[in-house]
Amino acid sequence: MDASVAKTGTEGNIWGGGQRPMGASYGKLMMWIFLASDSLTFSGFLAAYGMQRFKFLDIWPIADEVFNEVPFLEGVDLPMIFPAFMTFLLIFSSVTMVLAVNAGKYMDRKKVTLYMSLTILGGFIFLGSQAFEWAGFIKGHHGAVQTHGGKIVQVFNTDGERITLRDIALPMGVERETLERHKGTWFSEERPLPTVSIEEVKAGFQADESLLIRLPNYDENDQKIMLSREESLTFMNNEAADVVEGANLKRNEYGPPLFANFFFFITGFHGFHVSIGLLLLIVTFTNVLLGTYERRGSYEMVEKVGLYWHFVDLVWVFVFTFFYLV
Amino acid sequence: MADTIAQHKNEKRKKQVKRIWFVFWVMAVVTAIEVLLGIYRPESLTIHKLWNMSLLNWIFVGLTVVKAYYITWAFMHMEDEHTGFRRTITWTITFYVCYIMFVFLVEGDYLYEVMHNDIMIWDF
Numbered sequence: 001m002d003a004s005v006a007k008t009g010t011e012g013n014i015w016g017g018g019q020r021p022m023g024a025s026y027g028k029l030m031m032w033i034f035l036a037s038d039s040l041t042f043s044g045f046l047a048a049y050g051m052q053r054f055k056f057l058d059i060w061p062i063a064d065e066v067f068n069e070v071p072f073l074e075g076v077d078l079p080m081i082f083p084a085f086m087t088f089l090l091i092f093s094s095v096t097m098v099l100a101v102n103a104g105k106y107m108d109r110k111k112v113t114l115y116m117s118l119t120i121l122g123g124f125i126f127l128g129s130q131a132f133e134w135a136g137f138i139k140g141h142h143g144a145v146q147t148h149g150g151k152i153v154q155v156f157n158t159d160g161e162r163i164t165l166r167d168i169a170l171p172m173g174v175e176r177e178t179l180e181r182h183k184g185t186w187f188s189e190e191r192p193l194p195t196v197s198i199e200e201v202k203a204g205f206q207a208d209e210s211l212l213i214r215l216p217n218y219d220e221n222d223q224k225i226m227l228s229r230e231e232s233l234t235f236m237n238n239e240a241a242d243v244v245e246g247a248n249l250k251r252n253e254y255g256p257p258l259f260a261n262f263f264f265f266i267t268g269f270h271g272f273h274v275s276i277g278l279l280l281l282i283v284t285f286t287n288v289l290l291g292t293y294e295r296r297g298s299y300e301m302v303e304k305v306g307l308y309w310h311f312v313d314l315v316w317v318f319v320f321t322f323f324y325l326v
Numbered sequence: 327m328a329d330t331i332a333q334h335k336n337e338k339r340k341k342q343v344k345r346i347w348f349v350f351w352v353m354a355v356v357t358a359i360e361v362l363l364g365i366y367r368p369e370s371l372t373i374h375k376l377w378n379m380s381l382l383n384w385i386f387v388g389l390t391v392v393k394a395y396y397i398t399w400a401f402m403h404m405e406d407e408h409t410g411f412r413r414t415i416t417w418t419i420t421f422y423v424c425y426i427m428f429v430f431l432v433e434g435d436y437l438y439e440v441m442h443n444d445i446m447i448w449d450f
Contacts, residue, residue, distance in 0.1 A: 023408040036415050043423045047430040054434030055441070064364070084361040091357065095350045098401045102342055106335070222372060310401045314394055321390040325364045326383045 031304045035311045038273075042315050045269065046322060049262045059151070059216035061255035062224070063324050065162075069136045083324040086129045087316065093122030094313040101306040104299025109288065112302060116285045119309065123278045130271050137263065140246030143194065144253035145201065145213075147239040152255055156226065157210045165243055168204035168211065169196035191250070194243040201243055205236050216255055263323065270319055273312050280305045349400040356389050378435070 022029055053060055064079035071082075096118040103111035143165035144152045155163045176197070181189040205211050213232040215225040227235060244253045252260035284305045293299045363371075363382060371382040399405045404412055 022411040022414070024411060029411070032411075032415050036419055039419055040422060043419075043426060047426045050427065051430040051434035051437075054431055055437040057438055058442075080361055080364045084357065087357055088354070091350065091353050094397065094401055095346060098346050099343065102339070102346065106339055307402055310397055313401075314397045317390055317393045317397065321360070321386050325360060325386045 025300060027304055028300065028307070031307050035307065038311065039315070042266075042269070042318070045262075045266050046318060049266060049322065052256075052258045052262065056256045056258070058218055059255060061216070061259055063326075066137070066254050067133065067324060069133075069141070071132055080324065082129070082133065083320060086126060086133075087320050089122055089126050089129070090313045090316050093119045093126070094310055096122065097306045097309045101299075101303045104293070104302040107294070107299065109291070109294055112288050112299060113285075116281065116288060116302070120278060120281050120285060123274060123281065123309075127271065127274055127278070130267065130274075134264075134267075137260070138246050138248070140244075140253050142253065143196075143243055143245040145198070145236070145240045146242045146244045146251065148241045149239075150251075151239075152216055152244065152251075152253060153235070153239075154214050154216075154253075155205065156212050156214050157208075158212060159210075160226075163211060165194075165201050165245075166196055168208055169200035170203040170207060172197075172200050172203065174199075194245045196243055198240055198243050202236055202240060206233065266319060267323070270312070270315055273315065277305075277309050277312050280308060345400065349396050352396055353393055356393055360386060360389050 024032075067083055068077050068079040069082065070076065070078045096115045100112050100115035100119060103115060141164070142154070142162050144154045145165070146152055155165060155168070157163055174197070176193065177183075178193045179188060179190045181187050209229065211232065212229060213227045213235050215227065217225050219225050244251050246253060247260040247263075249257070249261055249264065251257050254260065284301055287293060287301065288299075293301060363385065367382060371385065372380045374381045376384055398416070404416070
């Protein structure tokens with residue numbers, strides 16, 4: 001028998017096996033190690049975002065102008081309100097999660113059930129909110145003009161109100177269809193056409209004396225530069241190349257393409273984490289209902305899933321700061 | 327004897343729940359301050375700069391770190407873990423994140439300088 005049992009000579013030492021040198025179970029330790037590596041992924045994303053933002057510091061869009069929509073209140077300018085709501089939602093679902101973990105420590109199945117169901121509810125509302133935010137971001141609000149050099153400029157009136165390009169465009173009676181792959185010869189295609197063409201916008205801009213162009217650059221007072229009417233007209237005639245509505249990975253109406261790319265990647269990656277967290281929560285919740293942990297004599301699984309859920313909240317705290325506040 | 331143990335446990339639990347709600351209120355107040363500052367953006371904070379970033383942004387970063395501390399320490403109960411465990415996780419991440427942020431942001435600032443002061447014309 002001796003041959004089949006390996007002796008290391010370290011039995012009894014703290015790292016000799018059969019002990020928990022970190023004072024935590026294997027599963028919990030590994031959850032922490034995973035979260036540590038995952039936080040490095042997120043910090044890599046955020047560091048790349050910060051670097052590109054520093055690079056385009058003088059033309060970066062103002063978050064308050066981009067994220068200013070609240071559901072059921074379309075068209076009202078309410079900056080910060082909705083992201084703040086999402087933040088509170090995640091903090092609150094974190095609190096219910098930690099209460100569930102705490103109740104689990106005392107084998108209080110009823111309270112675990114209650115708090116976990118609240119957490120799952122909060123998670124679903126958060127995902128729905130994110131879907132709303134993405135939908136608004138992709139669809140766009142006002143549209144913008146892209147120059148030949150790729151710069152995004154926006155149209156305002158003399159009162160400083162943002163103008164929707166669709167509203168000022170003068171129809172020219174020219175209908176053009178988007179060239180799709182199955183329509184043309186040689187399988188050529190083009191990107192989807194905006195609802196109004198740049199010629200129509202130019203004509204409308206010329207006709208309305210109150211319209212001005214705002215550059216993406218900042219002046220010395222940290223305000224975006226507004227051109228005079230003459231400058232705006234010259235700019236429109238010489239530089240304007242295309243109309244941009246909404247956002248995709250190639251261009252967007254808010255600012256540099258990277259602004260939308262990082263928004264999609266970072267909030268998308270976070271939303272993916274929330275989805276996975278919800279999946280884990282639902283599996284664990286089912287086990288709570290079935291009494292699995294009651295029989296096992298330990299609610300540690302709730303604690304491990306809780307760690308993951310808090311991590312998702314932790315990441316959102318940083319995303320909130322760097323996308324919506326700074 | 328059993329009664330006193332149960333009572334003791336009960337008291338401990340009450341204390342823990344109280345601590346959770348205390349942390350919740352800290353987080354709520356900090357977030358509310360952030361949102362209010364984000365909406366009003368007081369000019370006195372935005373014009374003054376520290377290391378090329380406005381004071382307001384430094385405040386946001388500081389408040390975020392406060393929130394991160396409370397989430398990890400109280401919600402993820404890092405405060406109850408062994409010292410060695412705690413340091414394994416937090417020191418590693420803190421060091422790496424500070425390092426990568428420093429390197430990337432310095433690089434981003436360099437790219438900004440190149441694009442504005444170089445002989446190439448940049449129209450993006």
